[in-house]
Amino acid sequence: MNTRKVAWAVLILACLIALPMVWASGGKETGNKQITIGVSVGDLRLERWKRDVDYMTQAATKLGAKVYATSADGDQGKQISQIENMLTNGINVLIVIPVGSGVMAPVVEAAHKDKVKVIAYDRIIENSDLDYYITFDMLGVGKLQASYLLGKVAKGRYYLLAGDKEDNNARLFRQGQMMIMQPKIDSGDVKVVGDQWAGGWLSENAMKLTENVLTANNNKIDAILASNDSTAQGAIQALKEQGLAGKIPITGQDADLASCQAIVAGEQTMSVYKPLPKLAAAAVQLAFDVAQGKKITTNATYPNGQKDVPSINLDIIAVDKDNILQTIVADGFHSYDEVYKNVPEAQRPPRPSK
Numbered sequence: 001m002n003t004r005k006v007a008w009a010v011l012i013l014a015c016l017i018a019l020p021m022v023w024a025s026g027g028k029e030t031g032n033k034q035i036t037i038g039v040s041v042g043d044l045r046l047e048r049w050k051r052d053v054d055y056m057t058q059a060a061t062k063l064g065a066k067v068y069a070t071s072a073d074g075d076q077g078k079q080i081s082q083i084e085n086m087l088t089n090g091i092n093v094l095i096v097i098p099v100g101s102g103v104m105a106p107v108v109e110a111a112h113k114d115k116v117k118v119i120a121y122d123r124i125i126e127n128s129d130l131d132y133y134i135t136f137d138m139l140g141v142g143k144l145q146a147s148y149l150l151g152k153v154a155k156g157r158y159y160l161l162a163g164d165k166e167d168n169n170a171r172l173f174r175q176g177q178m179m180i181m182q183p184k185i186d187s188g189d190v191k192v193v194g195d196q197w198a199g200g201w202l203s204e205n206a207m208k209l210t211e212n213v214l215t216a217n218n219n220k221i222d223a224i225l226a227s228n229d230s231t232a233q234g235a236i237q238a239l240k241e242q243g244l245a246g247k248i249p250i251t252g253q254d255a256d257l258a259s260c261q262a263i264v265a266g267e268q269t270m271s272v273y274k275p276l277p278k279l280a281a282a283a284v285q286l287a288f289d290v291a292q293g294k295k296i297t298t299n300a301t302y303p304n305g306q307k308d309v310p311s312i313n314l315d316i317i318a319v320d321k322d323n324i325l326q327t328i329v330a331d332g333f334h335s336y337d338e339v340y341k342n343v344p345e346a347q348r349p350p351r352p353s354k
Contacts, residue, residue, distance in 0.1 A: 142176020
């Protein structure tokens with residue numbers, strides 16, 4: 001074989017060997033390799049976050065992506081360690097539900113060193129070069145709760161029961177509430193007889209705080225402005241001990257099943273419904289598009305202390321006994337049988353037709 005033929009043979013053989021490598025690295029920006037979305041959850045002990053992760057997983061499956069989720073169980077150090085492990089093992093994009101909004105900045109920096117973009121989910125990460133934030137209208141939640149409660153009790157003795165004071169969301173909810181409440185407080189129509197923050201948003205903490213407030217006020221409370229369903233459930237347990245459950249209007253947020261059951265039973269007055277399937281699906285789609293290097297469209301910005309973070313805001317809905325069928329049940333968020341489990345059949349509204 002002459003020299004020219006040998007050279008061509010070597011070239012062809014080299015191309016054949018290289019072809020699988022070119023194919024494996026082709027396609028989308030991440031190649032044909034499945035996109036892995038890291039999801040770091042601050043605390044899966046709360047029903048709310050369990051549902052979010054389930055919805056994210058379902059949404060990712062439809063897109064052909066994979067969710068790698070961890071729970072820090074309320075431990076900030078554990079969450080940072082888990083995220084570091086995610087980055088070491090390899091993820092394409094990171095979604096974070098932080099335990100605390102103010103301690104995750106190093107995580108964002110570490111992710112960026114690995115060329116991984118970070119999306120804060122429903123809790124912003126403060127003082128960081130955060131890439132994106134996806135949430136519901138936080139101030140709007142607080143305003144909706146306060147407006148609704150004032151519609152039930154225009155004048156009276158109010159107990160304000162907030163979430164974890166270290167959580168930026170809790171502070172935003174309170175800020176929104178006070179936009180509505182402060183003029184009523186200033187006029188004297190509303191007297192605040194208790195103002196407490198429940199650590200970790202935990203029901204047991206809210207219950208103890210409510211017991212103390214009830215004792216201090218000889219049970220003379222006209223309304224409870226609870227910032228979410230976990231705190232509302234704790235307050236309801238304290239009210240039950242005094243035979244007051246269902247007699248004092250109380251707000252909530254997240255439309256947890258226990259609170260939806262309490263709403264139809266008359267123990268909780270309302271909850272703010274944030275359609276979690278839509279939020280989770282939007283977050284996964286955002287993560288998927290970010291991983292592919294697509295152009296991202298946002299509809300809001302949130303200041304985090306370092307920058308105005310490009311954000312996506314979703315709508316919220318006030319849910320009570322009158323519209324729970326048309327919202328929670330109709331969306332499939334909870335089923336009719338789940339919501340009305342503790343209500344005698346004769347007292348239930350007609351089952352919706354399919």
